[in-house]
Amino acid sequence: MVPSTPNTVPPAERGEPPAFEAVYREHYRRVYALTLRMTADPQRAEELTQDVFVKVWQTLDTFRGESRLSTWIHTVAVRTTLQRIRTDTRREARVTTTDDLARYGAEARRAMPETRIDLERAIARLPTGARTVLLLVDVEGHAYEDAAKLLDVTVGTVKSQLHRARKLVMEALER
Amino acid sequence: MSEPVQHPTETELFDLADGTLEPPARAAAEHHLATCAACAAEVARMRRTLDGLAALPRAAEPAADLWPALLARLEAERAEADGVIPLRPRRSPVEGAAPWLRRAAVAVLLLGAGAVAGRMSAREPQVASLAPVPVNAAEDPVLRFAADGASTPLEAAADIQRTGTAFVMALGAFHDLGARAGDDARAQAYEAAMGAMYGAAREITRLAPEASTGSAEVYRAVSTVRQSTAPAGDRPLGPRF
Numbered sequence: 001m002v003p004s005t006p007n008t009v010p011p012a013e014r015g016e017p018p019a020f021e022a023v024y025r026e027h028y029r030r031v032y033a034l035t036l037r038m039t040a041d042p043q044r045a046e047e048l049t050q051d052v053f054v055k056v057w058q059t060l061d062t063f064r065g066e067s068r069l070s071t072w073i074h075t076v077a078v079r080t081t082l083q084r085i086r087t088d089t090r091r092e093a094r095v096t097t098t099d100d101l102a103r104y105g106a107e108a109r110r111a112m113p114e115t116r117i118d119l120e121r122a123i124a125r126l127p128t129g130a131r132t133v134l135l136l137v138d139v140e141g142h143a144y145e146d147a148a149k150l151l152d153v154t155v156g157t158v159k160s161q162l163h164r165a166r167k168l169v170m171e172a173l174e175r
Numbered sequence: 176m177s178e179p180v181q182h183p184t185e186t187e188l189f190d191l192a193d194g195t196l197e198p199p200a201r202a203a204a205e206h207h208l209a210t211c212a213a214c215a216a217e218v219a220r221m222r223r224t225l226d227g228l229a230a231l232p233r234a235a236e237p238a239a240d241l242w243p244a245l246l247a248r249l250e251a252e253r254a255e256a257d258g259v260i261p262l263r264p265r266r267s268p269v270e271g272a273a274p275w276l277r278r279a280a281v282a283v284l285l286l287g288a289g290a291v292a293g294r295m296s297a298r299e300p301q302v303a304s305l306a307p308v309p310v311n312a313a314e315d316p317v318l319r320f321a322a323d324g325a326s327t328p329l330e331a332a333a334d335i336q337r338t339g340t341a342f343v344m345a346l347g348a349f350h351d352l353g354a355r356a357g358d359d360a361r362a363q364a365y366e367a368a369m370g371a372m373y374g375a376a377r378e379i380t381r382l383a384p385e386a387s388t389g390s391a392e393v394y395r396a397v398s399t400v401r402q403s404t405a406p407a408g409d410r411p412l413g414p415r416f
Contacts, residue, residue: 017249024242029234036235046237050245057249111235119227138228144195163189170224 020057027070028053031077033112037135038081040100040124042107048084052077078136078150085128101125122172130165137162182214183207192221 031052036045056076063072101124108120123131123139136147137158144162148155183191183204190196191204208215 017246017253020249021242021246024245028241029236032237032241033233033235042238046239046241049237050241050248053245054248054252058252107238108235111237112232115232116227116230119231134228138193138225139231140233141229159186163186166189166221166224167185169228170220173224 017057020053023056023060023069024053027073030070031073034074034077034135034140035081036107036111037120037123037139038078038132039085040104040131042104042111044084044088048081051084052080055080074140075150082132082151085132118173119169122169125172126165126168130161130168133158133161134165134169138166180211181207182211188214188218189221192218193225 028049032045032049035048035052036042039045039048052073056073059076063069101121104124105117105121108115108124109117112120123134126134132151133147136142136150137144142150144155144158148158151158183200187196187200187204191201191208196204208218
């Protein structure tokens with residue numbers, strides 16, 4: 001069994017990659033759930049999960065315990081994923097084809113057996129901006145101000161994106 | 176006789192549903208809901224959706240174990256950081272000597288290798304005493320080489336980091352040669368030098384906390400060489416980094 005990690009990780013103790021496995025094992029499922037929903041793309045979500053933990057490992061000595069480690073890792077995950085989504089112009093960021101949606105739905109069902117697939121699919125169909133805001137506020141539970149800070153937008157923008165996202169989700173559920 | 180009914184805006188209904196509607200507007204909205212079935216149904220629908228979203232699982236299991244690939248990336252990063260660290264350009268570089276030798280020489284001088292306190296034990300590493308060798312920087316080409324450019328403790332610490340890494344790589348080679356020749360004295364000298372490196376890193380962290388990242392790099396570099404050169408079955412050579 002992997003022991004739970006302390007709230008602060010002294011630089012000297014995180015120097016060896018194998019020692020980092022404990023941090024990874026404790027937090028990877030949460031990170032994968034976030035990247036999976038934010039990208040609606042299982043393959044990219046796996047790559048991003050790794051990217052997130054590389055970033056966490058690189059910057060772990062900047063974590064001073066002012067928040068919980070899980071909160072800090074979550075922030076790194078959101079920022080890393082957003083950065084990737086914004087710079088990735090090779091593909092449509094939005095799930096548009098029925099194949100994509102089916103593939104995402106299958107992965108969501110496998111990775112989160114207890115989830116509501118109708119909600120997952122409704123979220124996956126949202127435009128990227130709306131989807132991100134909905135995930136941060138209504139799924140992950142961030143306050144408007146926190147979400148605005150993470151996304152580098154105003155609270156007003158968060159609210160309008162959020163309401164648009166909620167409407168679209170409710171419409172999708174009606175179908 | 177009756178005025179047109181003022182329904183709350185959709186935004187207000189959403190805010191009511193998620194609990195962020197401010198008190199004055201909230202009282203008015205709730206009052207309205209008591210007599211308007213359509214709005215009440217809409218808010219109920221919104222609340223059901225929000226409850227569903229809030230209840231979604233926040234953990235998901237990837238299809239495959241991602242750790243092995245991640246570990247490989249972390250190892251590659253660490254190897255890159257240890258192996259290829261360009262020296263900052265100097266105003267008066269020492270000609271002729273191989274770069275790693277110059278850097279190792281600087282490290283020896285900076286660490287006062289003659290003042291090493293002794294072997295490191297597995298559990299309680301002794302901090303090597305760092306009595307700097309007094310030299311005249313203006314006359315000594317190697318020290319002039321070292322002193323040029325470093326104008327802040329942070330820069331100096333970064334130089335030590337880079338130098339230290341090259342130093343331990345050279346020590347690793349030294350150890351290998353000694354081990355192959357069955358040379359115990361050389362192995363002991365290697366151990367003492369590693370102890371000095373570790374002690375130096377601890378001192379840096381203590382004296383210049385802002386340079387602790389550099390010290391972490393030295394820790395890693397020391398750890399790498401130690402683990403790669405430790406004979407099989409031996410006790411661990413020092414604290415686990």
